[in-house]
Amino acid sequence: MLIEDRLKELKEKINAKVPAGINVSEVEFEGPELVIYTDDPKKFADEADLIKVLARDLRKRIVVRPNVLEDPEIAATKIKAVVSEGAGITDMFFDPDTGEVLIEAEKPGVVIGKNGTTLRDITKEIGWTPKVVRTPPIESSTVKQTRQFLRAVKDERKAFLRSIGRRIHRDLTSKDKWVRVTTLGCCREVGRAAFLLSTPESKILIDCGDKPGSSDGFPYLYVPEIFPLKSLDAVVLTHAHLDHCALVPMLYKYGFEGPVYSTPATRDLAVMLQLDYLDVVANEVNQVPYSSKEVQEYIKRSITLNYGSVTDIAPDIKLTYHNAGHILGSAIAHFHIGDGQYNIAFTGDFNYGKTRLFGPATSQFPRLEAVFMESTYGGSEDNQPSKNDAESRLYEIVNETINRGGKIIIPAFAVGRSQEVMLALEEGMRLEKIPKVKVYLDGMIKEATAIHTTYPEYLNPDLRKQIFQEGMNPFLSECFVQVDSPKIREEVIGSDPCIIITTSGMLNGGPVMEYLYALAPYEKNTLIFVGYQADGTIGRRIQKGWKEVPMGRRETIVLNLQIETVDGFSGHSDRRQLMAYVNHLNPRPEKIFTIHGDEKNTIDLASSIYKRFRIETHSPKNLETYRML
Incomplete structure (x- = not known):
């Protein structure tokens, strides 16, 4: 059937179901959306369950x-006329993709009004759908x-979304039924994550990252299964660390034209890290794999999804x-293939x-036949201490170093580890477990922390409550000082x-090297x-x-200087958690593939899962293809 006929x-x-x-x-x-255009958006809104x-x-x-x-400028003026100044509106973002206006306010309740009355007044005035944060x-x-x-x-993006919408909802053409996964990186190694999910109808690339500390750090993007890149229906990102997202903009340089799916937080963190990555690579090797122009292409073609939102991304695949x-914003990507034919999940990096x-x-999960799961700490001895034990050890080292007049350098990823360590140090000082000294933040850490506060819905309820209800934001503690110039450094x-938290986390470039050289x-x-610390990085060599x-x-x-490793702050699951995760998977999958780990760890974990659970397991190598169905 032609798209126009459909x-x-x-x-x-729709006309048969909507009221007169x-x-x-x-x-x-x-x-991925079906958009209904109408002159009566308010009447649709009044029919509360109609869209459902x-x-x-x-x-x-x-x-x-x-x-x-x-017009957004006129609409913004009307919103300010409807909402009292006491709401403290600080910004408005009009998103033509969704017809929503995101209103940022110091007092969201005032913008919403009693029983949502103010929001309804806004909708009547401007037609845009207001969303308040x-x-x-x-x-x-x-x-x-x-x-x-x-x-x-917005105009280019609308044309792009219409083109992609028609590609997603095209007719199925093949009578064959099969599902294959090709490993393009990240197997028996950590880094350059890239996997190709294929059916007779579709091709989906899951992640596209680099390999830290390696001169050969690109996935195998030239193999016939994925080439030409124009044949890809979509790229699906699990999260924003560079070993999973660094090379996504490069795809556009070499012919990819489709969408990149991620959570909203992943998109913004990926953009931040990709631009920083270009600066670091340019300084180190004087040659970059892509430019900021390709980063803009990625933004223009990004499609963001929230947790739990079932979405068509190809004619036979739902994500x-x-x-x-x-x-x-990190996510396990679950793919529902065909009309219930096969279900496969890629964990990306995860913490159980x-x-x-x-x-x-x-x-x-609703259904699950196969899982590709990370194995960073999959070895039999790779058990991490508890969070409390890890923080106690950190406090002990900080006390020893400060008491002898020294400084502490903590290399950390700008996203994730930095914020965990910041929260631990802030509490340690507040509860007088460690001296109150300055904690200097160098690299992209402050900007990454700002993105964390932009998306509080991803934070755990305890931290959200502390920040937004109790009015005590640990990220704003006076102990934290931003380093944003060579002079301050x-x-x-x-x-x-003092304490210095700085990028990069594996010492493969970045400000940390200057601190190390001096201290x-x-x-x-x-x-x-x-x-x-991945193999080949300076961090692993020092360890x-x-x-x-x-x-x-x-x-x-x-x-x-004194060299210490404090385990327990990792965002990865340790061996016990990996085995517990498999034990708690519901439904239990038929196959598990152990990836994203050193060779011995992936093999050890695969063997242990098979012995305990009698699930078919594989520790794949790069450039292998597995038929799932």
């Missing part, structure tokens, strides 16, 4: 938009610039994201334990005893590792006992 049929079904007096002027696929009924009966994601949206306590320049860019390219508990930031990863190096020669100082490491091409750093 849309005509859908419009007839509501005019449906147009029905169109835009990205339509979505259920048509089995589509339904969005209702007015035929003509009020609390003003983030730390402003993110990345979020602001991304929203401004999306608004500037649902579930909490992975790893970093902000509660942390200061997040709740544990989801282990319950020099002052920190020459300052009193490593002195025994009174301490270097503390709090995250995973192995190296006493000298290269600094650029000509100099070396002599390491006389």
Whole structure:
């Protein structure tokens, strides 16, 4: 059936269900959604369950938009006229993709009004659908610039979404029924995550990252299964760490034209890290794999989904994201293939334990036949201490170092580990477990923290309550000081005893190398590792006992400072949690593939899962293809 005929049929079904007096002027696929255009958006809104009924009966994601949206500047003026100044409106973002206006306010309740009366008044005045959130306590320049860019390219984006919508909802052409996964990276190694999910109808790339500390750090993107890149229906991102997202913009440089799906937080964090990645790579090797232009292409073609939202991304594949508990917005990607033919989940990086930031990863799914799960700490001895034990050990080292007049360097990923360590240090000082010293934040840590406060819905309820109800935001503690210039960095190096949290987490470039160069020669100082150090990185070499490491091409750093590793802050599941996760998976899968870990860890975990649960397991190598169905 032609798309136009299908849309005509859908419009007839919708008209048969909507009450008399509501005019449906147009029905169109835009990205994964079916958009209903009408002159009567308010009447649709008054029919509270109508959209739910339509979505259920048509089995589509339904969005209702007015035929003509009020000009954003005029609409903003009308909103301010309706809402009292006491609400403290700080920003408004008009999203033409959804017809929503996001209103940021210091007092969201005032914008909503009693029983939602003010929101209804806004809808009557402007036609846009208002959505209210609390003003983030730390402003993110990345979020602001991304929203401004999306608004500037709204016409191009609308055309793109219509094109993608028609591709997603095209007719099935093959009578064959099979599902295959090709491993393009991240197997028996950590880094360059990339997996190709294929059916007779569709091709989906899951993640596209680099490999830290490696000169050969790209996935196998040239193999015939994935090439040409234009043949891809979509890219699905699990989370924003560079070993999963760094090379997504490069796909657009070499012919990819489709959408990239992620959670909203993942998109914004990925953009921040990709732009920083370009700066770091340019300084180190003077050659970059793509430019900021390709990052803009990624933003323009990004489609964001919330946890639990079942979404068509190809004619025979539905995607649902579930909490992975790893970093902000991290997700387990669950694919429902065909009409219930096969269900497969890619965990990305996940944590099956509660942390200061997040709740544990989801282990319950509607249906599940196969799982590709990370194995970073999959070895039989890879058990991490409890959060309390880890923090106690951190406090002990901090006390020892500060008491002898030294400084502490903590290399950490800008996203995830930095915020966990910040919260632990803030509480330690507040409860007088460690001295009150300055904690300097260098690299992208402050901006990453601002993005965390932009998306509080991803944080665990305890932290949300502390920030927004109790009015005590640990991220705004006076102990934290941003380092944003070489001059301040020099002052920190020459300052009193302090703590420095800085990127990069594995010492493969970034500000940490400058601190190490200046502070490593002195025994009174301490270097503390709090995250995973991949093979080939300077961080792993230091952990192995190296006493000298290269600094650029000509100099070396002599390491006389104390070197410590504090396990327990990782965002990854340890061995016990990985086995517990498999035990609690519901339904229990038929196959499990262990990936994203050193060779011995992936093999050990696969063997242990088979022995305990009698589930078929594989520790795949790169460039292998597995037939699932």
